[in-house]
Amino acid sequence: MAAQVEIYTWSTCPFCIRAKSLLKKKGVDFTEYVIDGDEEARDKMAQRANGGRSVPQIFINDQHLGGCDDIHALDAQGKLDPLLA
Ligand SMILES: N[C@@H](CCC(=O)N[C@@H](CS)C(=O)NCC(=O)O)C(=O)O
Structure with a gap:
């Protein structure tokens, strides 16, 4: 079963x-929550x-992964692909 990937973003x-470019490069589907200016959503x-x-x-299978630097660091260490598999 494919990993469930979620990402909270601002559009700009x-x-x-x-971070989304990396996920697209990996060919994984992800759910994006665009929370521009929504402080309530940001609190959640x-x-x-x-x-x-x-x-x-970013969350993978409901586990918090971190931000852009974190996902690129995991990829550089070869640890991202197994999480996405
Ligand atoms: N090191 C973070 C940097 C993310 C970052 O600085 N994002 C900016 C928007 S481009 C932000 O959220 N700024 C508002 C804040 O930090 O409260 C990452 O790699 O995800």
Whole structure:
């Protein structure tokens, strides 16, 4: 079964665009929550993301992965593909 990938974004955030590019390159489907200016949604995201309030915040199978730097670091270590499999 494919991994369930979720990403919270702002539409103009360069880190979000970069993180989504990596996911697209990996060919995985993901659910995007665009939360531009929605502070209530951001609060809920932060609760899920162990307090992380910057965007993007990425989840794989309901587990918090982190942001753009985190997903690229995992990929560089060869640890992202197994999570997405
Ligand atoms: N190191 C973070 C940087 C993300 C970041 O700085 N995002 C900006 C938007 S492009 C942000 O959320 N700024 C508002 C804040 O940090 O409260 C990552 O790799 O995801």
